[in-house]
Amino acid sequence: MSEKAPAGWYPDSDGTNRWWDGDQWTDHQHPAPGSAQTATAVAAPAQAQPPVRTRADAKAEKAYAKATRPWYKKKRWIGLLAVIALSIVIAATSGGSDSGGPEVVGNSSSGDTSSNSNKTGSKSNPVKVGETVKLEGTEYTVKSAKKTPTVGGEFFKEKANGVFVVVELTVENKKDETKTFLDEATKFIATNDKKYSTDSDGTIASAGEGDESFMLMDMQPDVPETGILVYDVPVGKAKGGLLEVSDLFGGGEAYIDLGL
Structure with missing residues (x-):
């Protein structure tokens, strides 16, 4: 030497x-x-x-x-933050052309009522896994939902601080022009009624193993897209949880019982 x-x-x-x-x-x-x-x-x-x-x-x-700069100083993240900020401004200054409330598509075992607070797809009367709910021109269908301590595989693996809730969601834009969908437009509502955003590390680990993510997706009209949403929630708070979906350019929310 x-x-x-x-x-x-x-x-x-x-x-x-x-x-x-x-x-x-x-x-x-x-x-x-x-x-x-x-x-x-x-x-x-x-x-x-x-x-x-x-x-x-x-x-x-x-x-x-x-390469080792903080993520918030990289150009691609600056561009993404700009898109999100612009979307928020547009949403705040313009109204959607739809009713602003959820509508069930096709047959639903949940039923509908005349009361907006108890309307099918509302928080008090959510749709179920496999059912489709429409909100502001976008249709949402949860294909499956599960709890798991880890996500990813051999090369991309992430362990939950609590427990991961992994939701397989299909989104379809039924309007006449392209829409932007972000996973931040979804929230997991735990049994303690607290809301949780998607977990970035869990999402990246799942995407690294081939799962499609909704971190930023352009939705073409009538072309359904299926992806994974990953939430890190406290142990014991996932059972009975709901998925809340909203629209960047409209009002109102729709709710889906994940059957956990």
Whole structure:
């Protein structure tokens, strides 16, 4: 094994001197090559010289710094946040062309009533797994729902802090133009009546194993899309939970009993 060079100032590829800490290059550069300190350091034994730092090394360091930036500083997340903000503004300043309340599609064992508070698809009278409810021109059908301590597989695996509730949902846009659907338009309502948003780590782990996610999806008219929603809820609070769906560009909510 070759001996590492002692800490000191050494020539860099850009004509300046850079500080070697005895193990790796640092970001400290000497602005005046030829100083007494530099001359002393450069006189270190030839057999213990550190590797020359090239422009390729500098580019690699820059690429690494870019890749390890916090998620909120990356352009793709900034764009997503801008889309969400714009959607919220539009939703707040415009009304939907639909009734603003849920409508059951096809046969439903839940039945309907004249009272809006007890209407089929409302919180007090949710539809069931396998039934389709329409809200603001979008149809929602829960195919299945389950509880599991982990999601993902060998390479993408995530453990719940409580328990994961995994919902397989089919969404179909019945309007005449493309709509944007976000998983943030859904909430899991636990038995303590608290609302939970989708868990990003659990969603990424599921997507890594091939499951389709609803993190940001453009819904074309009459083209159903099926994906996975993952929620991390406290143990013991999943049983009897509901799925709440809403619309970015309209009002009202629809509710589905997940049968947990």
